[in-house]
Amino acid sequence: MSTPTPDQTPAPPPGLPPELEALRDKLAAVLGTDAVWELKGKLPAFRLPAKAIVSACKTLRQAGFDYLLFVTAVDYPSENRFEIVYVAGQYNGPDQIALVTDIPRDNPAVESVSQVWDTAEWHEREIFDLFGIRFENHRDLRRILLDDTWEGYPLRKDYVDKVHNVVKRPY
């Protein structure tokens, strides 16, 4: 496999634990040059373009990550993007890794990974329900938590609850 070019993987900050370094090297080798290592906070992640996400998930599953903890989204309205986060773990090992991808906020859609892990089906339905993000090739894309008549997507940052009139606290 090709190794990432130096400009894509910046030198790790001093003190990166050896097990994270090993994880990064192992996964960078299988995920290819599309994937860029990213360690913000404590959860190690790889950033990928949206169109590469399904094949990356398949590769990840073959590499022993047979456990998808969850899929979720984070809204960044000021940067006009949603970040989709896939967190995968192992049923017989200690490793955990997140795959993140950006999709545009004005036409949010991404390929479903429910063909890779069955559990993604419901997690993607939840994102569809609460963020209004469409998942292509999803088996059963319906609302899951909210009522069918609900308007708006509550977990978006610009959502205003007109009915319950929730006032944002000043702190």
Next chain:
Amino acid sequence: MNAPVPVESPVADTYQDYFINMGPQHPSTHGVLRLVVKLAGETVLGVSPHMGYVHRGIEKMGEAQTAMQFTHLTSRLDYLSAHMNNWAWAMVVEQALGVQVPERAEYLRVIMSELTRISSHQLWWGVFGMDLGAFTPFLYAFRDREKVNDIFEKTCGTRLTMNYIVPGGVMEDADADFEKDTRAFLEYFKPLIEEYEQLLSGNIIVQERTKGVAVLPPELAKSYGVTGPTLRASGVDYDVRKNHPYGVYPRLSFQTALATEGDSWARYKVRLEEMRQSIKIISQALDQMPKSGPVRAKLPAVLRIPPGRYLSRVETARGELAIFLVGDGKPLPYRVKIRSPNFSNLSAFPAIIKGWRVADIVTAMSTFDLVIPDIDR
């Protein structure tokens, strides 16, 4: 012999399909969960769960509350594992802020969590009996669960929504009688698991209704992200306490309860064994716990979550609870995602119940031990 009817079989086609609603107020769903069941006679052709009846938007509320305030909402996720939920939140905040928790607090956390596991499984055992039509186990379970609740009440002041484990440690030191009370409970409860076995496990009706019923194959369970006793009953040796050790669990010796059959009976046996293991853990933790010392680390007055992603993973009584936190350096969290064990466990349910009878839905769902507010959040 228990066996599912193949749903493609002529038997299924003989009858006209019809749908019934199980729930949202059906007693066997233990909360407000609606199962739309497609039937041919009494044979289940498919189940479609509908949830959201107790959706409170806890993740959204997390974006409007400080880290300390949000602790109190986590108790309301899986209300039978309140201590563990608090711990998961405390752990993710401590991870973000780089806080070291005092040793005594770590032991108190383990003891409280394992007591919670026992009390949760006691409740499950009683309700399982009731789902099968036996009322007596319910009374036995609540008799014993009361003893655990008394310990909680004496220490935390509450019996259900504890709010005891907070970022930095625990809210208050345990009361002076805590160790004595807990040891007395362990002595009291140890022989009673055998009583539970005699009362329910040996019952031929219970065995007939659970053995071989609703088998969850390990590969299917893994693909659906199933965790907890439900997964371990399918022979997958996965326990967050072992695979991703947190707190002082690495210092305590215990075994993960395992079974290989994957049927309702296996899930039943695994939970009973977990209660025995929890007793072992608690008595070791009581022996090792420092007799005095600080129980709460000093935290800044305003908890600013540094920019980045954080993840904590905890084994609750039902499976793996993971809390994903995104910070942006402001006092309020930018995003809180709660990965609830029941959500993923329930998603595997429709796949395994096809071909079984209506009555098997009740027993199988009871052994999944769902708590609905945790699914809906």
